[in-house]
Amino acid sequence: MTTPPGDALPIASNEDVVQVRQSVRAVAAAVGMSLVDQTKIVTAASELARNTFVHGGGGSAQVERVVNARGRPGVRLVFTDKGPGIPDVAQALTEGWTSGGGLGLGLPGTRRLVDEFELETAVGEGTTVTVAKWAR
Amino acid sequence: MTGASDSAHLSTLLESERETLLGRWVEIVAATMRGRLTADELRVELGELYALIERAVLGGDDEAAGELRAALGEISRSRARQGFTPTETATSVFALKQAVLERVEASADTAAYAEFAAFSSRVDELGLVTFETYAAAREQVIADQMEQLLELSTPVVKLWDGILGVPLVGTLDSARTQVVMESLLERLVETGSQIAILDITGVPAVDTEVAQHLLKTVMAARLMGTECVISGIRPQIAQTIVALGVEFGEIATKATLADALAYALDKTGAHPGERTGA
């Protein structure tokens, strides 16, 4: 069930968001995450996939099984879109701020669900969010 | 791997003098065991090693070499669990050199003596294998114990029909608070309980992170349709919580576990002496 690196899942519809959740769940379970940690990473994936679809105009998600420096297994997710990008990153990462439309709790909530969080964005070029979570 | 031809004399010696050498080996090791393992137990254990060493070290048999490593690993793991020191464990292997050397010297066989140096360094390697496995096994024992302690130190008890209690004692860190939170919420579902009391009388200090975790536990319990009361908040902890600016809001907090239980009984409409289904 592990998606090999480079094999990205498309995010072009609401069904794709569900598909991403299911792939992440399978990999998180396979690396031996606790039920709570599985739920956290799947929820984070759901938030980010929806962002990619709604704000980024669609894109892709890469779901990988990884091992960190201390030998702990985990899951890494990379969400990429070619959308408008985020003009003010600091603001997007500020607590209590969402881009409106009633979607998402913004990125700070998602960031709390994972162990590693990285945001790369350029206005007019797109956004890439990389997150990782390790099995305890 | 030492070829058979390089150690012909030693091979012959180990084969022909098996009983004497093994007996001496067991004798030397038994002296260091101070009765924790009997000579018979040692004879079985070392007898197996002896045969494997003959095949692997002197005979150059690769398959036996793998078996030997596995056998050594098994011995050091069981020694680690029984509380032997790593030195004692490695000495069990090194003692073979002493037994063999004594025989070689007695036989005055110079060819066997020349082969002994290579044999000795091979046995040293085997001793180090036990050391490595020993260290890994001890780490595993420590990790298991930590996990057991974590579970032991966070019991979730039923105080009354529909009321659970968690008496927290000792220092609360982030990991432990998380374990408490998860097991408490699981137990609420399993028992269909309406109220949980988190008693922190035995907790010496609360920092921001722990206070946040307690708060999250209460909020998660609420999302599940249950209530969580915190009791045993001592004056210093109350001061800390206020000073840290953690918002405990409308969470029910009680000074003592008794107050919390009275509150919970009142909430669930239970009356002591009229337990249902008791």
Next chain:
Amino acid sequence: MDRVPILKIGEVLLVSIQVDLQDQTVLALQEDLAERIVATGARGVIIDITAVDIVDSFIGRMFATIASMSRLMDAETVVVGMRPAVAITLVELGLSLGGVRTALDLEKGMRLLGAPLPAAGPGALDGR
């Protein structure tokens, strides 16, 4: 797209979510529920999420929307059966579901709404 069925038990509408929800299904459910509340004059709505293994902000917000919407039509909403892992995650995410009432299971949810419980085996009506 799947539609989530809405059952009527007395004066209560019961929604038991059994599928992995996608956003369109969530929006359709909100619409369907509004119509059914008006059509049936229901006094309560129970959303049973015992089988749901994740609730993200979109689904969480649906609960709040349904709760305030049904309140306007004089019906009370209770979300029942949230799993511990889901609750912990929602708290971490920062969603407190203000204004949404919750109960441990369907039975307690029915009781919270003051709805008569269907007669069942022993245990269904124990306690208070």
